[in-house]
Amino acid sequence: MEAISIRAMMPQDGKDTAEAERAFEGLVGWMTSRQARALPLHEVERREEAQIREVARLLLQEHIDARGQGAVGHGVKRVTGELLTEHRVRERGYVSLFGKVTIRRVAYGAEGVRSLRPLDEQLNLPQRSYSYELQKRVTRQAALGPFAAACETLTEWSGVNLPKRMVETLAVEAAQDVAQFYDHKPPASDPPTSEVLVCAADGKGVPLRREQLKERPRRGQKGPKPGEKKMATVAAVYPLAPYQRSPQEIVREVHREPPAAPAASPRPHPEHKRVWASLKKERTRCLTRWPPRCTSGIRGGKRRGRFCVTARRRSRSARGRCWGRWARRCT
16 A cells, blocks of 8 residues: 555545546547547447546546545544544555545554554445445356356456456455345235145256366266256245136136137236255255244255145235245245
8 A cells, every 4th residue: 555645635626526537528529530430330339438437537536636535633433442643544445436546544553553544434435345235246247147157247247357266256346145144034014815835846967167076987888977066056936916817717827728718817926925045954954944934845955846835725814924934934
């Protein structure tokens, strides 16, 4: 980090405040220039996007500078009682969706004590140099496909080059809070009105990476080799209203034939659907989050059918009490 004199703490009004405005005017001038009119339209779009991103980065930099450097006086006192009187202005890089900007903030410290930066708390800065919004979009893309594809997508959208190793690290860190998120998720305020409780589960063998494969003796027989795949289990539970159909309609739907006549009533939709999946937990542990009425259809950790449903007709109050007990168990 670069240390600057304390005189730099004073706000400098008017410094580079028109840089973003000049960049925007340059973009408008280029869009109406003869050079831009000679280019294909898709090339104009690509260059315009890059320049708009630069204008947004400059605006973000000006916003950060306008919020000051977080000076709160000649010293601060920790909750433990240490008085921090030494103060310097230090710089920190911040990678946003529009590119990298610089944050200058005052750091209060003392000998042998970790320094404090009030502006970091005011801006709610992440521990890493990448913004929370950038991390959120990276993890979403990483969940949809390969990490390399997430890097390419991020570069195409924002122009930020993120290393593949960092994408993997952010995905692992984001996954650590998934179980706590679902465990502390409050139940729905309104109980469902459906009479059928549907529980579904499915598994898929996922090939393991070579460095994760265990050493095993060679074998000559054909078929799947143990230890090369791991079972990923997906489970779901949701109340669903009965859908009245005739035998002819069921047969047509099985054969994927168009209906002979429009349906008298629309197909009901699931209410308060909960879906969870795991690659680390075993199948039986993943299914323990099912309500007790659904787990009664499991014997020895095996499913007797794709769906295990209970279709007992209950009064509205009884269904509400049952839903409340299940929601407290599963959330």
